[in-house]
Amino acid sequence: MSARAGDFDEHISWGISMEQLVMKAGGWFALALLAAAAAVMAADSGFAVHMTIVAATGLLLAALTLKRADYGAIIRGALKMPDRGRYDDDMIRWGVIATIFWGLTGFLAGLYIALQLAFPALNLGIEYTSFGRLRPLHTSAVIFAFGGNALIATSFYVVQRTCRARLAFPTMARFVFWGYQMFIVLAATGYLMGITEGKEYAEPEWYVDLWLTVVWVCYLLVFGGTILKRSEPHIYVANWFYLSFIITIAMLHIVNNLSMPVSLLGSKSYAAFAGVQDALTQWWYGHNAVGFFLTAGFLAMMYYFVPKQAERPVYSYRLSIIHFWSLIFLYIWAGPHHLHYTALPDWAQTLGMVFSIMLWMPSWGGMINGLMTLNGAWDKIRTDPIIRMMVMALAFYGMSTFEGPMMSIKAVNSLSHYTDWTIGHVHSGALGWNGMITFACLYYMAPRLWGRGRLYSLRMVNWHFWLATVGIVLYAAAMWTAGIMQGLMWREYGSDGYLVYAFSEVVKAMFPMYLIRAAGGLLYLAGAIIMAVNIGLTIAGRQREEKPMRDAAFDPAADRPLQPHAA
Secondary structure, three states: OOOOHHHHHOOOOOOOOHHHHHHHHHHHHHHHHHOOOOOHHHOHHHHHHHHHHHHHHHHHHHHHHHHOOOOHHHHHHOOOOOOOOOOHHHHHHHHHHHHHHHHHHHHHHHHHHHHHHOOHHOOOOOOHHHHHHHHHHHHHHHHHHHHHHHHHHHHHHHHHHHHHOOOOOHHHHHHHHHHHHHOOOHHHHHHOOOOOOOOOOOOHHHHHHHHHHHHHHHHHHHHHHHHHHHOOOOOOHHHHHHHHHHHHHHHHHHHOOOEOOOOOOOOOOEEOOOHHOOOOOOOHHHHHHHHHHHHHHHHHHHHHHHHHHHHOOOOHEEEEEHHHHHHHHHHOOOHHHHHOOOOOOOHHHHHHHHHHHHHHHHHHHHHHHHHHOOOOOOHHHHHHHHEEEEEEEEHHHHHHHHHHHHHOHHHHHHOOOOOOHHHHHHHHHHHHHHHHHHHHHHHEEEEEEOOOOOOOOOOHHHHHHHHHHHHHHHHHHHHHHHHHHHHHHOOOOOOOEEEEOOHHHHHHHHHHHHHHHHHHHHHHHHHHHHHHHHHHHHHHOOOOOOOOOOOOOOOOOOOOOOOOOOO
């Protein structure tokens, strides 16, 4: 099979029988009716708004199902099947666009709340724009909307090409994508209305959690089914990381969100755990959401896209396997380090600290493996801005995975805990590691998914790289400085035994650091906007005339074709 650029612009459609049409459209319409009834009988306004959104979505999908049906094929009894010689990349294209959209949304929300800390008047005196409601909107938009869509899109891209198989259950794969967007919308609107469980990274209420559980199980079935139907005997290491991320997040999500709703027609629920048990369960979830959502999943991206862009095999496949199993075993135990100097038993705190320190070794093993993949091709860092972005991502991964274990040590944690040092640590990892590797993967996939010869402009990628890098440095340095300053000022005692600084004095001292943080966030957002324009013009088929900057050439025949013997 030879893949031509024009092939990627063809629309894939499936004919369905009249019975299937009635079932699909009727199912969406029934969902709309049930949601409308729930909205009418809702116990609170927030639940009513969410059910109205679900009802409107159900009606829209029913209408689209009826509108897009191939009635001629139904009448003829014909079954139109997609071209089996091509990968099923529809959801991946949608995922690239969704990742960019939600990334811009999350970065903009982050910039706004950063400015709120410097200028409290920006809270505007209304609950919907208060810091307390916008902050979880920002974190969820960046982690679950931006990061989650990137993980779903890249996992579907990677698993097909490393298994030489199309996605299992293509209809279910489409449900995974659109169902995940529904989860994001319900969660985000819930935050603005104050509908939240009050748990870090697990704020959505019970019915949104149930919906995500259904979507996630379908995600596991699609991904696992594709691996089972593979035509390659070996399961590439990236798929192991993706699979561990999907399975572990399912376990964490279900256990941490066990709750009892006050009413089946209301948004409020109460957690199954209380007190220190609830805190331990929450940070077992919270730390491993970082460990498996923001680490294992993105390491899967690194293990596929870095070798592809560098046009080199992974430096040490054996090291990648050691990296995988070490990470899987150690990460799950490290959560208690978030609860140092609390009511949690001291042995549990120490256990979390010990496993956190042990995590440093396999984490750096993975970083070294990624960097050494460039062995013999170090010149690409100078000539290829996408490779440069990947290398910077690995550098921030290494820095964050050293800083995290260091901050888990009780003596260090006594200074850093509850301060902006933690914020700096989280953002150096999220913006530097997760953001940079995601940007690089989007740049790699976009021309290949839409069948373009290259990106619109590699010079714009270079601009994006430097804006993002400077933005991260400003942000992280400001928060590290602010955090250490906070920790020292909070525990400064005078000769009379009283605190030297009032809380208001500490807040005032943070003002210059908050301005620098906002400036860093603005630069990072500017880089993301440049990326959106660049990829948008790439999709449109345009190419900017500019002095060449070397990029890995796109050879469709070498892009893991379904038939190994393809030319």
